[in-house]
Amino acid sequence: MNLKTLSIFILAVLFFGLHISFAQIDSIPKKEGISMKIEQTGVEKERDFGLDLYDPLGPSKAAFFSAVIPGLGQAYNRKYWKIPLVYAALGTTLYFYIDNNNQYQAYRDAFKQRLTGQEDEFFGILTDQNLIDAQKLFRKNRDLSLLFVIGAYILNIVDANVDAHLQQFNVSENLSLKPQAEQDFLTGNLSYGLSVNFKFN
Numbered sequence: 001m002n003l004k005t006l007s008i009f010i011l012a013v014l015f016f017g018l019h020i021s022f023a024q025i026d027s028i029p030k031k032e033g034i035s036m037k038i039e040q041t042g043v044e045k046e047r048d049f050g051l052d053l054y055d056p057l058g059p060s061k062a063a064f065f066s067a068v069i070p071g072l073g074q075a076y077n078r079k080y081w082k083i084p085l086v087y088a089a090l091g092t093t094l095y096f097y098i099d100n101n102n103q104y105q106a107y108r109d110a111f112k113q114r115l116t117g118q119e120d121e122f123f124g125i126l127t128d129q130n131l132i133d134a135q136k137l138f139r140k141n142r143d144l145s146l147l148f149v150i151g152a153y154i155l156n157i158v159d160a161n162v163d164a165h166l167q168q169f170n171v172s173e174n175l176s177l178k179p180q181a182e183q184d185f186l187t188g189n190l191s192y193g194l195s196v197n198f199k200f201n
Helices: 003-023 058-068 072-076 080-115 128-166
Strands: 035-040 043-048 175-183 190-198
Touching: 058 072, 058 128, 072 080, 072 128, 080 128
Parallel strands: none
Antiparallel strands: 035 043, 175 190
16 A cells, blocks of 8 residues: 555545534533523423533644643533544654655665765665656655645644533434425425424423
């Protein structure tokens, strides 16, 4: 598996993880709820609408924690399963950056030795043009790997921030949002709509 294929795979995994964080909204322990008393057949029943207090600093804290220590924002959001993904992405991209940089330096040093008339480790194996081409290739791969390292780091921060935002939405099971489609029998056209339902148990 070459560098480009592996880099594309890593980005796909990161975007998939980010997509899951958008799709999955986990409930968090409630700080305070808004309750309402409903009179039903002479008996007062208290309903908890599951509305949590909004913490405006929550997303900022999660993003800051992930910026300081990658994965800490995910721990703050209680998404512990994402921490290995963060470090796998950062570790893999860092490994390829270091490896490509070492290869670049090795061919560069060999080329410098050859210019001074000394024998290098590739003497008799690679020509001068081969050394130049190898330097260009590994320098390009090194720079590309650095971009992926930065991208993985930024995605780690964005994921923590977005996750913290999503956790503050109302996730009460009594609320539902349902799409509707009805056909007009006179014209044969479909009418689309959206309904918000609140269920009283």
